[in-house]
Amino acid sequence: MKLTHLALAIALAFVSTEARAERLVIKGSDTLGAKLVPQLAEQFKAQNPGATFDIAAEGSTTGIAAIIDGTAQIGMASRRAKPAEISAASAKGVNMKPTIVAYDGIAVIVNAANPIKGLTKKQVEQIFTGDITDWSAVGGSSGRISIYTRNTSSGTYSDFKELAMKKRDYAGSSQKMAGNEQIASEVGKNANGIGYVGLAYIKAGGTKVVPIDGQLPTVQSVHAKTYPYARPTFYYTNGEPTGLAKKFLDFTIGPVGQKIVTQVGFVPIQ
């Protein structure tokens, strides 16, 4: 008797979750999809039981293509859609609508004992590509520059090439570190070190952030677009988002979502 009750309850539970379960498919940029969006999704699920997510982070291009093909409700992108993509979308009757959800910034750090007061964009390019190998060439005290970068397959590795190095290759003398944490600790221990890290890691001991063209990476300078190594990141939707996609987008740009944005190391939109 009791067993039948239990079975019935379980069956009911299944039916009810089945009815309430909504699936949100998100595809695109690994900058967003690696850490930020999964964390947002976790928090969102806690508030909206029954929602399920399908997140695939394979690059901005796949995110935009997924919106055009209608295979995802939200496309994550760390760049704006290209004109070719927009025209391809409108040919299919898809209206690409971008919403900025966070800013992504990369800070250049040096050892705290390094006397330099700032670098220009040109100098950063020259240092990381190996055109300049001595600190005295950029106004520091003489010493061979040690370059620390992310490993070659990290998203930030190529983002930095694009933002700061005119897509040139890193110097052969650069050292590939496992993550932000290790870059910060090596730069903190090496008086001639230079590296770049996400904004969440700029408070590591023994390091200091270098102003680029006089600009420090702060929430203000990123918003004012005066800091060069930052860019907006987007959710692309087909027209105005509806249903669960709208709820998730509102959650992302709402106060709770933006708090997570800050924790993960991005710059919030306001």
Add this chain to the structure above:
Amino acid sequence: MSVLTETAGLQAPRAKSAHRKGRALENVIRLFFGGNAFVAVVVLVLITLFLIREGFGFFGGNLQNLRSYRAAGLEYVDIMRTQAEAHAALSRALSEVRVREARKLAEQGRSLEEMNSALAGFDQFATSFSDAGNNLAGLVSDLGDQAIALKERAATGEPADVAALRSNYPAYEQISAATTVEINALLANPPQLSTPEAQRAFDKVKARMRTSLAEFPAEAQRLREWDPGRPVRWYESITSFLLGKEWITASFWQDWYGVIPLLAGSVMVSVVALTLAVPFGVASAVYISEIATRPEQNLIKPYIEFIAAIPSVVLGFFGIAVLGQAIRALSELPILSWVPFFPLSERLNVFTAGALLALMAVPTIFTLSEDALRNVPRAFKEASYALGANRLQTIARVIVPSSLSGIVSAILLGLGRVIGETMVVLLCAGNRIAIPDFTEGLGAFFQPVHTMTGIIAQEMGEVVQGSIHYRALFMVGLVLFFLTLLINLAAQKISARYRMSIG
């Protein structure tokens, strides 16, 4: 179940049936062990086949990669780029000369302003020289953009037409001629430096400038003769991997998969590890088997073998947190400033990783060498003593030579362990993908390197499955596999062949 009946059968008084059942039991046991061995062999074969299948796809992809490099004219631009980079390298050499001169002047107690005015002529020279290269650098950058656009277009199936790219040749020739004139004018009237040491360095740079100028016509010749249609042979895909000096991935320009820098890193780390581990391992084995008293043996032997129990990731953290820092602190001591490559700028380098790996190789070398020493027949030792040799003579002349093959194979097995180690080198070798600068002599052993095992661990997690980069990593794995296979084979051969005939 059947085993139970077997035992029951064995206890039964009828001997014949017990005998038959005993054979059946034997068969079961044989099947059990044979089956397990068979499964192990099958699994090994499957793994090898999988490695080869995943890896060999690399060559096709790499050939495609090399072909598009030529067809889209990237190769053409790179000829010019070599020249532009040679110029940039000379500019850097000039700034190094300046640093040297400035340091000497500072030692003489000059103030910053005096120094700057003394160096004004040199600065003028260096700036003019650097500016002389700007036009070429600009041209290379423009042509690079064009070539990349061609490559992207070729990827969509359109034929790449490099005629537009080559139409820039007259511009190149003009720039090249103008640069030659400018540099010759500079060289005709070089500034003088006050310290002889800096002047010598400067003279060297000037000589390099002249040779680089003399190479301009050859570069132009190569540009004229460059042919986008020249076929890329199939074996170039293999040689560019096995002999390639560059490992550049995720590049906007061109990916290169050359295993040499990684191989060099692995070999150098192993050399350091063995140099440290062999004396420790072999000497302690000799001590334990020949000299030590029983309580000493009971203390030292398990202790050394216990080192093998330390997880390599723990050793790696120890290397980052303690050893690397200690080595750098040591190199900064004023007493050691006579060492040419001190102070060290990188705490994570070949030596740090090698020293830790030595720690991992010592137990292997120690245990196996000790076995080899113990296997020397007692009669040898007794004969030696009987002839009046003392203990040291016996060890050096009789015991060690007669167990040499065992010791050598112990060392080779230690090498196999070292070269395949991943975690320590990933954390402590510094991960710089470049062949160390051997002109620094022993200093090369204090430079960061990347290793074959390290690169697989670092990049495998993030590459797209089935891509050429993914397959390249499998190829690195295969190279590593064959290397360890060879080492192990050599160890077996040596111990089998050169065993002193005993008895």
